[in-house]
Amino acid sequence: MFVTEGFHHVTVVSRDAGVTLHFYRDVLGLRLVKQTVNFDRPTTYHLYFGDRVGSPGSILTFFEWPDAAPGAYGLGGVHHIALSVPDEAAQLMWKRRLTDAGVPVSGPYNRGYFTSIYFRDPDGLVLEIATAGPGYATDEPADSLGQSVQQPPPAQLPGYRDESEIAALTHAEPVETVTPDMAITALHHVTGFTDDAAAAGEFYERTLGLKLIKRSVNQDDPTTPHLFWGSYDGQTVKSASSLTMFEWPERARRAQEGVGQTPTSPTAPRTRSSSPPGVSTCSRSGSACRRSETDPTSRASTSTLRTASSSRSPPTRPGSRSTRRSTRSGPSCGCRPGCPTSASPSRRA
Ligand SMILES: [Fe+2]
Numbered sequence: 001m002f003v004t005e006g007f008h009h010v011t012v013v014s015r016d017a018g019v020t021l022h023f024y025r026d027v028l029g030l031r032l033v034k035q036t037v038n039f040d041r042p043t044t045y046h047l048y049f050g051d052r053v054g055s056p057g058s059i060l061t062f063f064e065w066p067d068a069a070p071g072a073y074g075l076g077g078v079h080h081i082a083l084s085v086p087d088e089a090a091q092l093m094w095k096r097r098l099t100d101a102g103v104p105v106s107g108p109y110n111r112g113y114f115t116s117i118y119f120r121d122p123d124g125l126v127l128e129i130a131t132a133g134p135g136y137a138t139d140e141p142a143d144s145l146g147q148s149v150q151q152p153p154p155a156q157l158p159g160y161r162d163e164s165e166i167a168a169l170t171h172a173e174p175v176e177t178v179t180p181d182m183a184i185t186a187l188h189h190v191t192g193f194t195d196d197a198a199a200a201g202e203f204y205e206r207t208l209g210l211k212l213i214k215r216s217v218n219q220d221d222p223t224t225p226h227l228f229w230g231s232y233d234g235q236t237v238k239s240a241s242s243l244t245m246f247e248w249p250e251r252a253r254r255a256q257e258g259v260g261q262t263p264t265s266p267t268a269p270r271t272r273s274s275s276p277p278g279v280s281t282c283s284r285s286g287s288a289c290r291r292s293e294t295d296p297t298s299r300a301s302t303s304t305l306r307t308a309s310s311s312r313s314p315p316t317r318p319g320s321r322s323t324r325r326s327t328r329s330g331p332s333c334g335c336r337p338g339c340p341t342s343a344s345p346s347r348r349a
Helices: 017-027 088-100 163-168 197-207 296-300
Strands: 009-014 031-038 041-050 059-064 078-085 106-110 115-120 126-131 186-194 211-218 221-230 242-247
Touching (some): 009 017, 017 031, 088 106, 088 115
Parallel strands (some): 009 059, 078 126, 186 242
Antiparallel strands (some): 031 041
16 A cells, blocks of 8 residues: 655745745744745745755745735644754753744643643744653554544643643753754644535545554543554654644634645635835846855845734534633643643634
């Protein structure tokens, strides 16, 4: 059977290539491995970021659609993209580096299979930095992943976590440069939404050869099923192969294409009438685009980070009026402003 090895890359829409370049290269330390144009719309930039050699599974790419409307996550779309680091020490260094750069960060949260911090890129895309381990075999045997529903331990759930203690955790010193021991190594997982997990599984398993490796719940909203697929040989799950889905009701909002979301078509839904400055100097037949004062690299030098609004989401699923009241000082469901998985299906587009 044909088996998909894992992610090659994920593409997202950005508003401003210069701002994107500054964030992913200068703050997150990824390498700009390709600066080109969208081959289906050569008047727009297409930037590729990845590890030192641009390895498959490490690549994030961006279409610059300056005039596109903001996107929104929902059914059929991506909720967040997780990037992999070796361990929790590296993760705390990222938390310190990002917060010092003015980027709000939540976590670290113990998810059982990995530990996670969350933040948003300048266009509002939810990003996660996750540790490589301990892996999916922490609550079921490595040779039978995904066979039964795994309920997270209460200590990992809203109302039981010490949110104040979690918020206070960070690296002790400023992190002014990205050192090799904290470098982002690959895409860890990508999480989206489905209103039919069975149909999604049928597609990912039969068509792409992925395997169901975990059946659990959204640990920030345990009423929401959370399913994981990956390239799994019965013993190990390949790096950069985990695709996860929150299952929302059919009536929940659908994703909207636009800035901060993955594109559903190769061309922008709304574009300005003229070519972006600088792009017109690109020659598909030439070896490279000539830089102008408006190319992403030069623009990045004057870019400032923009932090995205985190006011999108009420905490509970539609039809669920109950909230989980904390017995401690934490929020009702872990979905305080900035909580990345506060994505609620009750807020429809
Ligand atoms: Fe995640």
